[in-house]
Amino acid sequence: xxxxxxxxxxxxxxxxxxxxxxxxxxxxxxxxxxxxxxxxxxxxxxxxxxxxxxxxxxxxxxxxxxxxxxxxxxxxxxxxxxxxxxxxxxxxxxxxxxxxxxxxxxxxxxxxxxxxxxxxxxxxxxxxxxxxxxxxxxxxxxxxxxxxxxxxxxxxxxxxxxxxxxxxxxxxxxx
Numbered sequence: 469x470x471x472x473x474x475x476x477x478x479x480x481x482x483x484x485x486x487x488x489x490x491x492x493x494x495x496x497x498x499x500x501x502x503x504x505x506x507x508x509x510x511x512x513x514x515x516x517x518x519x520x521x522x523x524x525x526x527x528x529x530x531x532x533x534x535x536x537x538x539x540x541x542x543x544x545x546x547x548x549x550x551x552x553x554x555x556x557x558x559x560x561x562x563x564x565x566x567x568x569x570x571x572x573x574x575x576x577x578x579x580x581x582x583x584x585x586x587x588x589x590x591x592x593x594x595x596x597x598x599x600x601x602x603x604x605x606x607x608x609x610x611x612x613x614x615x616x617x618x619x620x621x622x623x624x625x626x627x628x629x630x631x632x633x634x635x636x637x638x639x640x641x642x643x
Contacts, residue, residue, distance in 0.1 A: 483513065487524070536567065536569060540581055541587075551579060
């Protein structure tokens, strides 16, 4: 015979409020025991929260995720920022407002979005500098010998493509 189900539904609102205030499942178990004399395991509370769809991770909208993907791609491609550096910048409200992100961004969001871009590793600072120096060398050569200064902005990328250099949406890639 199975055990009867613990009914904590009547305390749902209070449990959720305490959870969002930072209480752990163990804290909630103790609180139920002391306040209402209801004994249940912390795993039971965890299961009920899962059933109710309650999580501390706030999901971003698709639009916000797209904006952040673009921003992360720029920050990694051009500035070689690490996750913690991006997180520090995105914790500032004016940066989030500038990029149209209304919710708090966590390290979990950054890692998830970075991995969705296929960016699993970072280049070392030395590799980044090597690539920048190489691009600068290409451009100097183009200005001196190929008349690149006459191209204008729209044709510069065509010049680079024609000379065997690939680029992503936000930066050049050494092929």
